[in-house]
Amino acid sequence: MSTGEPNDQERYPLLGEAGRRMLDFLREHPDAPVYRNHSGNRLDAEDLAYVRREEAAVLSSTVGWPRGGHPDWLGDFVDDCCKEVPHYAAYAPAARFEELPTISRADLGRDIAAFVPDPVPLDRMINFQTSGTTGHPLLLASHPRVAAGYLAYHKRALRRFGVSLTAGRGDVGVVLLGHQLTCFTYVSVTPSMDEAGLAKINLHPAEWRSPADRAAYLEALAPEVIAGDPISFTELLLITPKLRPKAILSTSMTLLPGLRGELEKTYDCPVLDLYSLNEAGPVAVFDPALDGHVLLQPRMFVEILDDNDHSVPHGKRGEITLTGGFNFCLPLLRYRTGDFAALDFVGGEPVLRGLEGRPLVRFRRPDGEWLNNIDVTHVLRPLPLARFSLHQRKDGGFDFSAEGPAAAIRSAHEALAGLFGPTARIDTRPFPPVAGSAKVPQYSSAFAVSDA
Amino acid sequence: MNQEGPSLEHLLRRLAETPSDFLAEPWTRSGRGNVHVHAVVGDVLACHECGMPPGESWIPDGSGPSVRTAGVALLICWLLADPELIRAKPAGPALIALLTDGAAELAGQNAAAKYCTDPERREELVRFALGRLGFRPAGETVAQATDRLTALSSIERNRVLIASRKAEERARAIREALARKAAQESADKYTRE
Numbered sequence: 001m002s003t004g005e006p007n008d009q010e011r012y013p014l015l016g017e018a019g020r021r022m023l024d025f026l027r028e029h030p031d032a033p034v035y036r037n038h039s040g041n042r043l044d045a046e047d048l049a050y051v052r053r054e055e056a057a058v059l060s061s062t063v064g065w066p067r068g069g070h071p072d073w074l075g076d077f078v079d080d081c082c083k084e085v086p087h088y089a090a091y092a093p094a095a096r097f098e099e100l101p102t103i104s105r106a107d108l109g110r111d112i113a114a115f116v117p118d119p120v121p122l123d124r125m126i127n128f129q130t131s132g133t134t135g136h137p138l139l140l141a142s143h144p145r146v147a148a149g150y151l152a153y154h155k156r157a158l159r160r161f162g163v164s165l166t167a168g169r170g171d172v173g174v175v176l177l178g179h180q181l182t183c184f185t186y187v188s189v190t191p192s193m194d195e196a197g198l199a200k201i202n203l204h205p206a207e208w209r210s211p212a213d214r215a216a217y218l219e220a221l222a223p224e225v226i227a228g229d230p231i232s233f234t235e236l237l238l239i240t241p242k243l244r245p246k247a248i249l250s251t252s253m254t255l256l257p258g259l260r261g262e263l264e265k266t267y268d269c270p271v272l273d274l275y276s277l278n279e280a281g282p283v284a285v286f287d288p289a290l291d292g293h294v295l296l297q298p299r300m301f302v303e304i305l306d307d308n309d310h311s312v313p314h315g316k317r318g319e320i321t322l323t324g325g326f327n328f329c330l331p332l333l334r335y336r337t338g339d340f341a342a343l344d345f346v347g348g349e350p351v352l353r354g355l356e357g358r359p360l361v362r363f364r365r366p367d368g369e370w371l372n373n374i375d376v377t378h379v380l381r382p383l384p385l386a387r388f389s390l391h392q393r394k395d396g397g398f399d400f401s402a403e404g405p406a407a408a409i410r411s412a413h414e415a416l417a418g419l420f421g422p423t424a425r426i427d428t429r430p431f432p433p434v435a436g437s438a439k440v441p442q443y444s445s446a447f448a449v450s451d452a
Numbered sequence: 453m454n455q456e457g458p459s460l461e462h463l464l465r466r467l468a469e470t471p472s473d474f475l476a477e478p479w480t481r482s483g484r485g486n487v488h489v490h491a492v493v494g495d496v497l498a499c500h501e502c503g504m505p506p507g508e509s510w511i512p513d514g515s516g517p518s519v520r521t522a523g524v525a526l527l528i529c530w531l532l533a534d535p536e537l538i539r540a541k542p543a544g545p546a547l548i549a550l551l552t553d554g555a556a557e558l559a560g561q562n563a564a565a566k567y568c569t570d571p572e573r574r575e576e577l578v579r580f581a582l583g584r585l586g587f588r589p590a591g592e593t594v595a596q597a598t599d600r601l602t603a604l605s606s607i608e609r610n611r612v613l614i615a616s617r618k619a620e621e622r623a624r625a626i627r628e629a630l631a632r633k634a635a636q637e638s639a640d641k642y643t644r645e
Contacts, residue, residue, distance in 0.1 A: 005633055006633065006634045006637055010634065011637075037637075039637060039638055039639060039640055040637075040639065040640065041639060041640045042639045086619055086623070092593070092594050092595070093454040093455070093594065112626070112627075112630070113623035113624075113626035113627055114623065116626050118622065122625055122626060125626070125629045126634070126636075126637070126638050127630045127635045127636060129636075130645065142639075147641045148640065148641075150642050150643060151642045154642050154643065176644055178644075190640065190642075198640055198642075225642070227642060227643040227644070249642070249643050251645055252644070252645055274643065276643060276645050277645055282643070
């Protein structure tokens with residue numbers, strides 16, 4: 001087991017001639033940015049066989065469970081957790097699944113080691129770090145096979161939109177975009193796609209010899225898929241490289257339909273809004289035809305809970321709580337995500353409706369009427385904003401920050417004025433151009449919930 | 453101890469009324485003793501619909517520890533033949549582990565007769581056996597059963613100590629593994645959260 005800086009043999013154990021040429025192309029292109037970091041697929045031959053087997057299973061399995069029931073794998077999964085995972089092994093026996101305790105991000109943060117199953121070998125463990133919305137960094141146990149496993153769920157999501165990935169030798173499979181002052185950037189290849197290239201780049205101009213290189217480089221790469229978040233996509237729309245991706249994958253933040261529409265129009269391809277967590281990987285993808293997020297993981301059970309860990313009736317909002325997952329280093333047993341939605345069934349398929357990244361926040365209009373954050377999201381939906389945050393002060397006034405085209409921010413201000421009434425004081429300002437990678441709470445209020 | 457088993461009182465009474473045959477000296481290959489423990493174990497396992505494990509023998513080699521272990525195994529056989537325990541359907545591997553490793557651990561502390569005549573040791577054996585089979589006495593919570601067993605049994609206290617030391621070592625190893633540079637560098641994902 002290596003304890004120091006990994007070398008290329010460890011990063012790309014299966015690297016062939018085509019992969020080496022791809023890495024050189026990505027790094028040495030005359031318009032390439034400064035690559036600050038290293039990463040790799042870390043997959044050996046056994047790993048690759050495992051990843052392919054898992055992908056086939058993910059693509060051929062159904063997702064879901066009988067309405068009001070449980071998936072058939074749940075009992076064995078719980079038994080294994082209670083035998084092998086120190087935190088869960090301490091649970092008192094429960095007659096029903098619903099009597100088991102829930103866990104939250106805070107539990108994982110207190111001691112991640114207690115959530116790693118005893119049989120998992122540690123020599124190839126990797127970590128995913130997340131800053132989250134609370135500002136408390138979280139270190140999560142994972143494995144190269146888990147990281148590579150993401151692709152299967154993306155393929156499942158893409159299939160829903162009629163897209164199948166075919167990038168292979170000599171192609172660039174994906175470019176992951178960031179737009180931050182500091183950003184983890186690297187190049188790699190994907191062995192399960194015949195060493196197609198992968199580049200994670202930062203669109204911030206400081207990372208490039210010339211800002212114009214950004215479009216030239218992206219056009220040279222011509223990636224099959226573009227992945228990123230609404231902030232980087234907003235920057236992409238300003239750069240407007242001539243690209244023909246098969247799809248755009250959006251994660252990390254709420255993707256407003258306005259921005260999605262702009263991206264679809266510009267790149268003439270489906271834009272997938274993925275609900276994905278470091279703790280669980282890609283959980284769901286938004287399907288406009290169903291007006292909700294459909295689940296992607298065959299071995300993931302979703303409950304919607306109230307504050308007392310009780311299931312809410314179907315169609316009612318509550319906290320998304322996950323059991324299962326494909327990260328064998330971190331099996332989740334009733335994990336409260338901190339995200340909220342309602343669960344519905346459409347043709348037997350579970351669908352998350354009205355997914356919001358955090359608990360309901362209520363805002364008071366000057367006339368005393370209470371509105372909630374869903375009302376706010378609703379009026380801002382058509383606008384191409386990269387992100388926004390709304391805070392109500394104790395004096396009843398609002399601080400609204402948004403990132404996006406100036407016209408869209410002006411429209412957002414007007415929409416909020418229309419929602420809260422002409423006497424509401426709304427102070428609107430743009431976000432700092434690049435505020436780093438930390439997530440900003442989208443909604444907050446100085447009023448306690450009990451005031452409502 | 454996740455499942456509820458028979459009541460403590462019931463099993464204590466059974467153990468207190470152990471027939472003398474189950475406390476007799478085990479037969480050894482050299483011809484000492486008169487109870488064929490290996491055969492008794494086979495009969496008891498059959499009651500639990502569990503086959504004899506290949507390669508396992510309850511015939512002592514004549515050494516003191518092996519005779520004591522066989523003696524304790526014989527006493528455990530009497531306990532396991534209880535109809536309520538048979539109805540509770542303990543798992544086969546747990547039964548065999550109790551009759552091999554469990555019997556050896558108990559025999560390291562006391563002779564079989566002591567586990568029958570001394571009230572505290574009697575309770576220790578009953579609780580120890582139930583615990584190893586994944587049961588707790590009827591009417592007790594897991595916490596109550598665990599506390600009482602560790603209070604009574606030095607074997608259990610030792611086991612808990614070793615287990616907690618192992619758990620601490622494992623947790624430290626996980627934290628160290630996650631802190632390695634190679635772990636921090638992470639691995640490729642098609643999207644980032």
